[in-house]
Amino acid sequence: MNSQLDRPSRFSEAERLAVYRAIAGRRDVRRGFLDRPLEEELLGRLLAAAHSAPSVGLMQPSRLIVVRDYNIRKKVHEVFETANRKAAASYSDERANLYSGLKLEGILEAPQNLCVLCDAGSGRGHGLGRQTMPETALYSTVCAIQNLWLAARSEGVGVGWVSILDPAPLYELLRIPDHLTLVAYLCLGYVESFAAEPDLERFGWETRMELKSVVSYDRYAEEPGR
Template identity: 50%
Template sequence: MAEHRVGADHAFSEAQRDGLYRAIHERRDVRAQFLPDPVPTEVLARLLDAAHHAPSVGFMQPWDFLVIDSLAVRERVHRLFLRENAKAAEHYAGDRGETYRRLKLEGILESPLNLCITCDRTRGGEHVLGRNSIVETDLFSTCLAVQNLWLAARAEGIGVGWVSILDQEELAEVLGLPEQVYPLAYLCLGYVSEFLEQPELARSGWRQRLPLAELVHGNGWGEPLADEALQEALAGERS
């Protein structure tokens, strides 16, 4: 009789697992590879549904989704980016500054669709189960919705780019957000010419992925793992 592996009844098939891990490892922050082809309605609906099925503390579901296909709105957001990007460039001098100015850091106008995922900081009322000690859990929960959408998009062949170089108060004004709603993630979506083998910042030499084995501790900060086999396995993981 074949040995029954603990938990096997609930595990995905090998092909399904491979697909999930492929989406995780091949997900990229896309900036320069967008194609003009529109995202089909049924695909966008699946992505939004995946985002909406993210976990949230107290099941508060603090997210809303602003689908932005208006060129006029995107042009206003792009102007915000240009101003903030010029400010950010002032932090880097010499070769680092030149490298920064060569980086493509958004695809607001090139992508066929922009999406802003917001966090309603009052969703769920004054007392949300599990939020008493850490009030930022609404923001953390919304980040999980972003990740759900990002992985689903990669599985659909859709590129996603997160534009973080924006003044959030000005962005909220452009989008007409209520006072309690925070624009957590401004995303560019669309089909792409390619998904890069490496993250763009790694490829450009800006920063490299840290070794996983150096980031895992055992029982306390800086303590070695008791499981030496795990440590060896982590050291062998992809960079």
């Protein structure tokens, strides 16, 4: 029987491989950004990918701020520097030395940044799916970020997530209303290249877990695969 008739919605082999390639090749990029802003059409495609993400109750809670102004990015970088000094002080000995050598942001190098917010209290979706798990609004915004990240990788665009930031000064700097939740601050731009491995793995900060160590069947197991 014709497999295309059996599975009419299945992608072609080349399309499927492209999806898995984007997933495997996605990197948290912190270095090597090119001084070349993204074209409006391309940026629009990436933002549309985020906006098309699944969301609980079709509430679409994500709100996006494209940050291009260098002076604003410079102030965001200062917020990072303050938070980074505090984070560095929490480590000692070899781990402290390792931390000090990590490149953890590209706020000024990337020609555009993206602040991703969540309107978790939005009435859109009429509360469907949120009565028992209200946090799914935030999860929906995380899905939007992943959508954008994979689309960006397929376009040769690097994305770096900067989590070493104190939200309070960002709210003031970017004039974010209090009812919105800061989920991510991303660096976004063309890059020289994509690393074969994640930076944190390449530089010895952490090792990747094997799939079998995190998958249980029927009931949770403390040590799956053993």
